[in-house]
Amino acid sequence: MIFHDILVIGGGLAGLRAAIAAAENKAEVAIVSKLYPPRSHSGQAQGGINAALGNNPKAADDNPEKHGFDTVKGSDYLSDQEAPIYLTEQAPDAVFEIEHWGCPFSRTEDGKIAQRPFGGAGYPRTCYGTDKTGHYILQTLFEQTIKHNIKTYNEWVVIALAKDVDACCGVIALNMHTGELQAMGANAVIFATGGSGRMYGNSTNAIPSTAFGVAMPYWAGVPLKDMEFVQFHPTSLYPNNILMTEGCRGEGGYLINKEGDRFMSKYAPKAMELGPRDIVARSIQTEILEGRGFEDAYVYLDLRHLGKAKIMERLPGIREITLDFIGLDPIEEPIPIQPGTHYCMGGIDVNMDGASPLPGFYAAGECACVSVHGANRLGGNSLLETVVFGKRAGTSAAEYVKDKAKQPRDNALERALKREEENLNRLLKSNGNENPYTINAELRKLMPEKAGLFRNEKLMAEGLAQIKALKERFKKIRPIVSGGSFNFDKTWALEIKGNLEVAEAVLAGALARKESRGSHFRTDFSKRDDANFLKHTIASYTPEGPKLSYRDVQITKYQPVERKY
Numbered sequence: 001m002i003f004h005d006i007l008v009i010g011g012g013l014a015g016l017r018a019a020i021a022a023a024e025n026k027a028e029v030a031i032v033s034k035l036y037p038p039r040s041h042s043g044q045a046q047g048g049i050n051a052a053l054g055n056n057p058k059a060a061d062d063n064p065e066k067h068g069f070d071t072v073k074g075s076d077y078l079s080d081q082e083a084p085i086y087l088t089e090q091a092p093d094a095v096f097e098i099e100h101w102g103c104p105f106s107r108t109e110d111g112k113i114a115q116r117p118f119g120g121a122g123y124p125r126t127c128y129g130t131d132k133t134g135h136y137i138l139q140t141l142f143e144q145t146i147k148h149n150i151k152t153y154n155e156w157v158v159i160a161l162a163k164d165v166d167a168c169c170g171v172i173a174l175n176m177h178t179g180e181l182q183a184m185g186a187n188a189v190i191f192a193t194g195g196s197g198r199m200y201g202n203s204t205n206a207i208p209s210t211a212f213g214v215a216m217p218y219w220a221g222v223p224l225k226d227m228e229f230v231q232f233h234p235t236s237l238y239p240n241n242i243l244m245t246e247g248c249r250g251e252g253g254y255l256i257n258k259e260g261d262r263f264m265s266k267y268a269p270k271a272m273e274l275g276p277r278d279i280v281a282r283s284i285q286t287e288i289l290e291g292r293g294f295e296d297a298y299v300y301l302d303l304r305h306l307g308k309a310k311i312m313e314r315l316p317g318i319r320e321i322t323l324d325f326i327g328l329d330p331i332e333e334p335i336p337i338q339p340g341t342h343y344c345m346g347g348i349d350v351n352m353d354g355a356s357p358l359p360g361f362y363a364a365g366e367c368a369c370v371s372v373h374g375a376n377r378l379g380g381n382s383l384l385e386t387v388v389f390g391k392r393a394g395t396s397a398a399e400y401v402k403d404k405a406k407q408p409r410d411n412a413l414e415r416a417l418k419r420e421e422e423n424l425n426r427l428l429k430s431n432g433n434e435n436p437y438t439i440n441a442e443l444r445k446l447m448p449e450k451a452g453l454f455r456n457e458k459l460m461a462e463g464l465a466q467i468k469a470l471k472e473r474f475k476k477i478r479p480i481v482s483g484g485s486f487n488f489d490k491t492w493a494l495e496i497k498g499n500l501e502v503a504e505a506v507l508a509g510a511l512a513r514k515e516s517r518g519s520h521f522r523t524d525f526s527k528r529d530d531a532n533f534l535k536h537t538i539a540s541y542t543p544e545g546p547k548l549s550y551r552d553v554q555i556t557k558y559q560p561v562e563r564k565y
């Protein structure tokens with residue numbers, strides 16, 4: 001039987017950094033990834049990674065403490081404050097480490113790492129490599145995994161956790177090359193399966209970024225935290241929602257409505273286009289809803305005044321995308337944009353060590369909720385979270401496995417394998433006539449409508465009822481051919497099942513949270529309500545739907561006040 005002391009699931013930035021940390025701490029570790037690691041969504045990150053380096057002349061007095069405060073304020077005071085404080089303290093070292101490993105960051109004239117302004121931040125502190133930062137960092141970390149001789153199971157899809165009585169003891173995975181199910185034993189498992197953005201139709205996320213990675217531990221009894229907080233990025237390309245990085249506005253881009261106004265002056269007079277994402281996204285949507293958008297669907301992101309030289313130097317990827325996908329050159333014309341679903345602040349409930357309530361089970365990166373970002377994430381803080389908390393999860397897991405026997409728990413793994421074989425067969429042999437892709441399309445259509453930028457009781461209750469109905473229909477899907485290598489029909493049945501399950505937790509949490517905070521904005525409860533809702537939503541799986549409970553937010557240094565920008 002396959003056995004590794006630590007198994008990291010996911011080859012994005014969080015998974016790679018966790019695996020490197022485990023190896024640095026002398027643990028034996030392997031990575032399992034459904035994608036070849038450099039194809040992970042982390043590679044799509046454009047704008048940059050935050051660290052208070054003070055390299056920009058306008059940021060000479062920036063420091064990690066200010067970065068920490070901006071992050072807490074950005075979170076609308078829902079983050080557990082030790083986490084953003086740790087994140088921002090670690091940020092400079094984390095960025096220098098990546099630099100020393102060879103990441104080609106853009107440079108200032110005197111050779112330092114270049115930094116641009118980003119939304120909700122008091123100083124220009126987003127370090128970048130043109131508009132391809134995630135791609136550069138991902139390649140850099142992948143090289144380090146090769147240096148450490150870390151074994152990678154590429155194109156293996158994990159489909160379930162394996163548990164013994166006292167702990168997680170591995171995973172069950174589908175080897176896509178052979179089509180076989182395989183039990184993989186481990187003393188610790190670290191999930192780094194990325195975001196769940198593809199539950200929504202209007203998503204900036206890559207197609208593999210489904211909620212299945214979050215659903216697996218949820219089914220295994222690990223709770224989810226703060227799932228109702230879903231970030232809508234202000235600027236995604238109309239009509240296909242490809243991301244137009246915040247770096248566009250960081251470099252000085254304007255947002256313009258049909259009347260030619262820079263409308264952000266109404267909503268965030270000081271920060272303007274560089275307000276935090278929740279506020280800018282709602283402002284754009286308000287303009288569109290009130291008839292000041294184009295074709296009732298978009299406004300303009302105008303870069304023309306930046307000039308050709310700056311666009312070619314700082315935003316070449318943005319220009320490539322607009323040319324390739326809509327035949328538009330941003331040097332000549334403004335870019336049509338609308339908000340798009342971008343990031344899940346919530347996720348698998350873990351502490352700062354990445355440890356979940358299930359011994360031996362860890363999570364890091366976008367699938368996890370530490371919680372750093374609270375109700376709203378600042379741009380540039382997610383790449384940072386993947387490396388800082390990825391490293392910490394890998395280090396903690398290495399410590400945890402130290403005295404454990406280096407052998408698989410055969411009985412528990414065989415039981416899990418048998419159970420999953422039966423579950424999968426039942427799913428594949430389903431003899432109904434529902435098309436799973438139609439169900440997924442219906443889910444992805446309803447999510448932005450019922451759990452979108454503006455929410456209310458009626459919309460969310462309708463949405464929840466619709467998801468329950470979709471779950472019932474999913475039980476009657478058409479048969480699916482079971483064998484074969486690279487049988488994506490089979491894995492998509494599972495991905496869609498995961499989407500339905502986690503979407504239900506998003507809506508249940510949102511419906512119960514009768515206030516507005518960060519990305520969660522209710523027209524029927526438009527104010528933040530600290531007296532009743534300064535707390536985390538914890539969703540536990542039951543076959544009837546999520547069971548909700550609440551946990552206090554850790555407030556240490558910064559007392560909640562109203563956010564103004």
Ligand SMILES: Cc1cc2nc3c(=O)[nH]c(=O)nc-3n(C[C@H](O)[C@H](O)[C@H](O)COP(=O)(O)OP(=O)(O)OC[C@H]3O[C@@H](n4cnc5c(N)ncnc54)[C@H](O)[C@@H]3O)c2cc1C
Pocket residue numbers: 009010011012013014015032033034035036037040041042043044045046047048049050133134156157158159192193194195204205206209212213243245342343364365366367379380381382383384386
């Ligand atoms: C277009 C875009 C631009 C962004 N730009 C920025 C930015 O400029 N700055 C910033 O801070 N943040 C940015 N973000 C957010 C940030 O990039 C992500 O949150 C972060 O990279 C997630 O990293 P991750 O390692 O958690 O997940 P991912 O990079 O998504 O990796 C997930 C991994 O899990 C694997 N996996 C998933 N499910 C399974 C399974 N069942 N079995 C086996 N393997 C599995 C996948 O193969 C993949 O390797 C951006 C996001 C998007 C979508």
